[in-house]
Amino acid sequence: MKLLVTGGAGFIGSAVVRLAIARGHSVVNLDALTYAACLDNVASVADHPDYAFEQADIRDRAALDRIFATHRPDAVMHLAAESHVDRSIDGPADFIATNVTGTLQMLEAARAYWTAQGKPADFRFHHISTDEVFGSLPADPAIKFTETTAYDPRSPYAASKAGSDHLVRAWHETYGLPVVLTNCSNNYGPYHFPEKLVPVIILNALAGKPLPIYGDGSNVRDWLYVEDHADALLQVIAKGAVGRSYNIGGENERSNLDLVQMLCAILDDLRPKASGSYADQISFVPDRPGHDARYAIDPRRMRDELGWRPSVTIDQGLRLTAQWYLANESWWRPLQARQGVGTRLGTKA
Numbered sequence: 001m002k003l004l005v006t007g008g009a010g011f012i013g014s015a016v017v018r019l020a021i022a023r024g025h026s027v028v029n030l031d032a033l034t035y036a037a038c039l040d041n042v043a044s045v046a047d048h049p050d051y052a053f054e055q056a057d058i059r060d061r062a063a064l065d066r067i068f069a070t071h072r073p074d075a076v077m078h079l080a081a082e083s084h085v086d087r088s089i090d091g092p093a094d095f096i097a098t099n100v101t102g103t104l105q106m107l108e109a110a111r112a113y114w115t116a117q118g119k120p121a122d123f124r125f126h127h128i129s130t131d132e133v134f135g136s137l138p139a140d141p142a143i144k145f146t147e148t149t150a151y152d153p154r155s156p157y158a159a160s161k162a163g164s165d166h167l168v169r170a171w172h173e174t175y176g177l178p179v180v181l182t183n184c185s186n187n188y189g190p191y192h193f194p195e196k197l198v199p200v201i202i203l204n205a206l207a208g209k210p211l212p213i214y215g216d217g218s219n220v221r222d223w224l225y226v227e228d229h230a231d232a233l234l235q236v237i238a239k240g241a242v243g244r245s246y247n248i249g250g251e252n253e254r255s256n257l258d259l260v261q262m263l264c265a266i267l268d269d270l271r272p273k274a275s276g277s278y279a280d281q282i283s284f285v286p287d288r289p290g291h292d293a294r295y296a297i298d299p300r301r302m303r304d305e306l307g308w309r310p311s312v313t314i315d316q317g318l319r320l321t322a323q324w325y326l327a328n329e330s331w332w333r334p335l336q337a338r339q340g341v342g343t344r345l346g347t348k349a
């Protein structure tokens with residue numbers, strides 16, 4: 001299959017690109033190369049004959065039309081987005097522009113291309129979204145997000161992703177565009193940009209800096225290893241039913257404080273300090289405005305309809321991730337100099 005992957009120089013998109021090439025697909029990676037992108041993420045496939053890169057902005061309709069016409073993809077996997085909740089609090093406009101208007105342009109370019117091809121039934125527009133569109137769950141472990149949970153976004157980021165989800169469903173209902181949607185939980189793993197929680201904790205720990213925990217650390221997330229997520233996405237594009245959405249989770253609910261303590265224990269094992277534990281560096285900082293208490297995915301549709309389950313536990317995934325950061329300083333060190341990285345964002349509410 002020839003896949004047009006947007007956001008393929010980012011964290012999850014690059015995992016999709018690497019796995020798709022490994023599985024014999026052709027990939028066109030369309031990315032604007034914002035602050036969050038890193039072409040090193042796809043260096044391992046850059047010279048592969050089935051890989052092409054197009055630097056373009058998803059808001060640029062003319063560029064999208066040219067890329068569709070040039071590469072003639074069988075399917076689109078749309079991951080390009082502004083993705084950091086804290087940045088969305090300080091500057092929501094960029095999130096609406098890319099996540100909502102950019103998705104509109106992607107849908108319109110895809111629809112024009114699909115129509116010109118004679119509306120092939122096996123074309124797919126796969127929209128990758130987040131569980132944050134569903135809002136915040138109570139502590140009761142029996143209550144989780146399903147595919148029919150009502151939308152209730154509470155941050156500018158989540159609202160922009162919710163808007164994009166609604167557009168994708170509308171393009172299916174109104175124009176018949178063959179879409180599939182996925183809403184996943186928090187990802188972690190190799191190539192995670194060093195402004196997100198897991199890499200911040202690993203890199204601050206190694207640097208002897210405080211390990212910042214928002215609020216009291218009780219916020220719960222359902223952690224999904226990025227390479228498992230990439231595998232799930234390729235299953236959905238191959239086998240998912242048109243017009244249907246799938247929630248993808250890691251079956252790994254942990255509070256932020258538990259997660260950080262697990263990472264500290266792993267680092268204590270992999271690279272012990274001269275004395276004490278990395279957990280001694282834990283530091284509680286003021287909470288994120290509107291911080292959702294709990295996200296948790298009911299994974300039954302992915303499991304029962306597509307036969308997919310995550311391959312790693314949180315312990316295994318965090319250990320793999322910590323090992324990767326220990327071995328890849330040349331990847332993360334330059335990214336720490338990028339705008340806003342290493343400073344507290346999301347305080348302008």
Ligand SMILES: NC(=O)c1ccc[n+]([C@@H]2O[C@H](COP(=O)([O-])OP(=O)(O)OC[C@H]3O[C@@H](n4cnc5c(N)ncnc54)[C@H](O)[C@@H]3O)[C@@H](O)[C@H]2O)c1
Pocket residue numbers: 006007008009010011012013030031032033034035036037038056057058059078079080081082083084098102128129130131161183184185186187188193
């Ligand atoms: N990271 C998570 O835990 C998570 C969880 C749920 C859903 N998602 C969704 O998955 C997708 C990928 O997330 P990620 O964590 O890999 O994000 P990321 O920020 O690491 O990467 C986003 C990529 O999109 C590109 N991009 C941004 N704006 C663009 C534009 N206007 N035109 C073209 N390219 C542009 C960036 O250059 C970057 O390479 C996003 O849609 C996000 O909402 C992420």
